Amino acid sequence: MAAGVAAWLPFARAAAIGWMxxxxxxxxxxxxxxxxxxxxxxxxxxxxxxxxxxxxxxxRYPDTLLGSTEKEFFFNEDTKEYFFDRDPEVFRCILNFYxxxxxxxxxxxxxxxxxEELAFYGILPEIIGDCCYEExxxxxxxxxxxxxxxxxxxxxxxxxxxxxxxxQTMWRAFENPHxxxxxxxxxxxxxxxxxxxxxxxxxxxxxxxxxxxxKELPCGERYAVAFFCLDTACVMIFTVEYLLRLFAAPxxxxxxxxxxxxxxxxxIMPYYxxxxxxxxxxxSGAFVTLRVFRVFxxxxxxxxSQGLRILGYTLKSCASELGFLLFSLTxxxxxxxxxxxxxxxxxxxxxFTSIPASFWYTIVTMTTLGYGDMVPKTIAGxxxxxxxxxxxxxxxxxxxxxxxxxxxxxxxxxxxxDKRRAQKKARLARIRVAKTGSSNAYLHSKRNxxxxxxxxxxxxxxxxxxxxxxxxxxxxxxxHLLHCLEKTTNHEFIDExxxxxxxxxxxxxxxxxxxxxxxxxxxxxxxxxxxxxNKKTTHxxxxxxxxxxxxxxxxxxxxxxxxxxxxxxxxxxxxxxMKSDDGLRPNCKTAQITTAIISIPTPPALTPEGExxxxxxxxxxxxxxxxxxxxxxxxxxxL
Amino acid sequence: xxxxxxxxxxxxxxxxxxxxxxxxxxxSQDSVEDEFELSTICHRPEGLEQLQEQTxxxxxxxxxxxxxxxxxxxxxxxxxxxxxxxxxxxxxxxDSSTYATFLxxxxxxxxxxxxxFEDFVSGLSTILRxxxxxxxxxxxxxxxxxxxxxxxxEEMLDIMKSIYDMMGKYTYPAMREEAPREHVENFFQxxxxxxxxxxxxxxxxxxxxxxxxxxxSMQLFDxxx
Numbered sequence: 113m114a115a116g117v118a119a120w121l122p123f124a125r126a127a128a129i130g131w132m133x134x135x136x137x138x139x140x141x142x143x144x145x146x147x148x149x150x151x152x153x154x155x156x157x158x159x160x161x162x163x164x165x166x167x168x169x170x171x172r173y174p175d176t177l178l179g180s181t182e183k184e185f186f187f188n189e190d191t192k193e194y195f196f197d198r199d200p201e202v203f204r205c206i207l208n209f210y211x212x213x214x215x216x217x218x219x220x221x222x223x224x225x226x227x228e229e230l231a232f233y234g235i236l237p238e239i240i241g242d243c244c245y246e247e248x249x250x251x252x253x254x255x256x257x258x259x260x261x262x263x264x265x266x267x268x269x270x271x272x273x274x275x276x277x278x279x280q281t282m283w284r285a286f287e288n289p290h291x292x293x294x295x296x297x298x299x300x301x302x303x304x305x306x307x308x309x310x311x312x313x314x315x316x317x318x319x320x321x322x323x324x325x326x327k328e329l330p331c332g333e334r335y336a337v338a339f340f341c342l343d344t345a346c347v348m349i350f351t352v353e354y355l356l357r358l359f360a361a362p363x364x365x366x367x368x369x370x371x372x373x374x375x376x377x378x379x380i381m382p383y384y385x386x387x388x389x390x391x392x393x394x395x396s397g398a399f400v401t402l403r404v405f406r407v408f409x410x411x412x413x414x415x416x417s418q419g420l421r422i423l424g425y426t427l428k429s430c431a432s433e434l435g436f437l438l439f440s441l442t443x444x445x446x447x448x449x450x451x452x453x454x455x456x457x458x459x460x461x462x463x464f465t466s467i468p469a470s471f472w473y474t475i476v477t478m479t480t481l482g483y484g485d486m487v488p489k490t491i492a493g494x495x496x497x498x499x500x501x502x503x504x505x506x507x508x509x510x511x512x513x514x515x516x517x518x519x520x521x522x523x524x525x526x527x528x529x530d531k532r533r534a535q536k537k538a539r540l541a542r543i544r545v546a547k548t549g550s551s552n553a554y555l556h557s558k559r560n561x562x563x564x565x566x567x568x569x570x571x572x573x574x575x576x577x578x579x580x581x582x583x584x585x586x587x588x589x590x591x592h593l594l595h596c597l598e599k600t601t602n603h604e605f606i607d608e609x610x611x612x613x614x615x616x617x618x619x620x621x622x623x624x625x626x627x628x629x630x631x632x633x634x635x636x637x638x639x640x641x642x643x644x645x646n647k648k649t650t651h652x653x654x655x656x657x658x659x660x661x662x663x664x665x666x667x668x669x670x671x672x673x674x675x676x677x678x679x680x681x682x683x684x685x686x687x688x689x690m691k692s693d694d695g696l697r698p699n700c701k702t703a704q705i706t707t708a709i710i711s712i713p714t715p716p717a718l719t720p721e722g723e724x725x726x727x728x729x730x731x732x733x734x735x736x737x738x739x740x741x742x743x744x745x746x747x748x749x750x751l
Numbered sequence: 752x753x754x755x756x757x758x759x760x761x762x763x764x765x766x767x768x769x770x771x772x773x774x775x776x777x778x779s780q781d782s783v784e785d786e787f788e789l790s791t792i793c794h795r796p797e798g799l800e801q802l803q804e805q806t807x808x809x810x811x812x813x814x815x816x817x818x819x820x821x822x823x824x825x826x827x828x829x830x831x832x833x834x835x836x837x838x839x840x841x842x843x844x845x846d847s848s849t850y851a852t853f854l855x856x857x858x859x860x861x862x863x864x865x866x867x868f869e870d871f872v873s874g875l876s877t878i879l880r881x882x883x884x885x886x887x888x889x890x891x892x893x894x895x896x897x898x899x900x901x902x903x904x905e906e907m908l909d910i911m912k913s914i915y916d917m918m919g920k921y922t923y924p925a926m927r928e929e930a931p932r933e934h935v936e937n938f939f940q941x942x943x944x945x946x947x948x949x950x951x952x953x954x955x956x957x958x959x960x961x962x963x964x965x966x967x968s969m970q971l972f973d974x975x976x
Binding site: 119120121122123124125126127129130131132133134135136137138139142151166211212 | 811815816818819820822823837838841850853854857871874875878879886887889890893894907910911914934937938955959964965967968969971972974975976
């Protein structure tokens, strides 16, 4: 039962009076309302904006947050209202859903923000009304495609490359020439030879001076040997390229069936067939025809040009429109050709000898070419001829905008994808800076914290106070948390330079043998760190899930400082995202993060602090304090 | 013949108008304007005090009822389609449209094709706050489809079929074709005192007052609102 008509339930029950007299059996007892509350107004305070509604309005949908007892969690005793720390704009739509029974999707709202709000209030997006559902689905699909696109490109470019086999590297080189210089060279060489081959084909037919005997010869016959050598060279290159691609393809069968490989084959086949058949005069005519296929080499350029590929893709996707155009044209041609033939049948010396002969006239007229080689002479013919040309304009003009808009959409999508990829790189770079900043803040405060402990033990209070000034309560709690984690995992946080230093040290010492005593006892540090040396992200030793989660928690907690008054629910939910890049909440601008970070003092200034350190108060742990010469970070590890 | 001529003339006029519109480019006249008329009819009920006097509901109850009414019918009146659609939402498994039509006719006391809030609330007042006799009277009015003061077997059969339709197909025991008819026979046996094939209001009231089940079920309506 739609809850929207819940208000009419008393009416429906009253209408049951019609059944009573005809019923033979006694009616069941009516349910009694135990606590018959008078309908009351409740106040919903959403980020300061107050909404008021009847309690029964909300209770219409008991399986949502507002309709169930879940909202009691948000009840504020002092102000006697329900407080939600969420977006008031979206809440308007949500409340309207309770009131009218229809959920609308506001077009100006971001799709993911809207989805989040719906999830928070326990409302399924499927009940969005028909008026807004299409828009919602479209936006959602667009967003998903975009995210998938980004993911794909991310995987392609930043995916770690464990040792690829030679075949795989070659395939990668073929598909993406920017991976290595050799691939780039190969790419340009093949491009050059395609151009050479096409130009050769064209120049071959140009008449090139006369031979004694006053006969004009095309260049191809005059310099036959030279052209033959050029052709051979090009075909050699193409053959080698094709064979290499065939070898490198992950799925040879699929490669053979692909369009590009068919074009390749068609481009080089005429040459080989020509080689085989030069002696036989009968089929030389067919051989000449085969040379036409050499022009297919120009299609090989589509590997080099994104635009060409898009054009091809557009035509493929507009196949139905093209088909319709063709069909309607054919219909019109046949109709008008028939009409013209019978109209011109009477006139003498008419060129319209048959209906197929009239096809040519019809096509030329409908496409407004108007060669003038066939013209109607009778009046009826002229009338129908003019109708033909007018309708031709219409029929051709109709599907063309559809094709054009398709092409434009696909082309712009491609442009946008490239632009996004470029932007993403810049974004990631900025995010990385912020991340190192935040982790450095922790490390810095840890240094200070250790210093604090040292000072505590030595008993000088003033320095301690001086140190404590910089940190807020939240930060110190956060850092305490990270510290606890360190203690739990017996590992430590260090910064990037230090880590790479350690890496190099360990590789110099014992690669890939067991741990070196100069390092803290991190299991597998040597193998893991060195294999990841190529990766330019900040990796903590033993980089595994806990570390990334920690990093994202780091960011989150740092952001927590900036964007205060966020309920704990959000941070915990976001921390479920293990991916470090997604650990950032999108509505917190990265710029804000950097300002909160305590500026890192220059390392040399802190050298003295790093040296001495009494054993920490944690009982039961024998600590090892290896200090590297250039770093100031004290690594505490438990054996 | 003249009828034919008239039709021809009308068609011709339409064709000429079509060509004229085709030529001037005003062919596609949206007929949306016609639809607007219905939705701009707005009906406001009489004041709260008057309704309070006319019906037996309290002020708060009237407020609650009106809010629910206005929510579903923002224009202030319910037409038959709307009525049927609202009622069908309570019975998803069967077909309640026929019974809803009968209800509509019963609520629409002034027979103007629409149920206003006053009609609605006065009907509810009778059923929910009236005496048992009032309720029985109302039920009789519901059964009497042509409002001639007596219920015939055909009328009763229609009513019975509509009630059984609301059950839908999936029932236990399985629905049989003859069930409504048998039920009607049963009813007439009980109600029709003088066996004249129709049930008058007096017979109806008398028989119902004698039946304990009916009396008890009439009291159910006290606690609906």
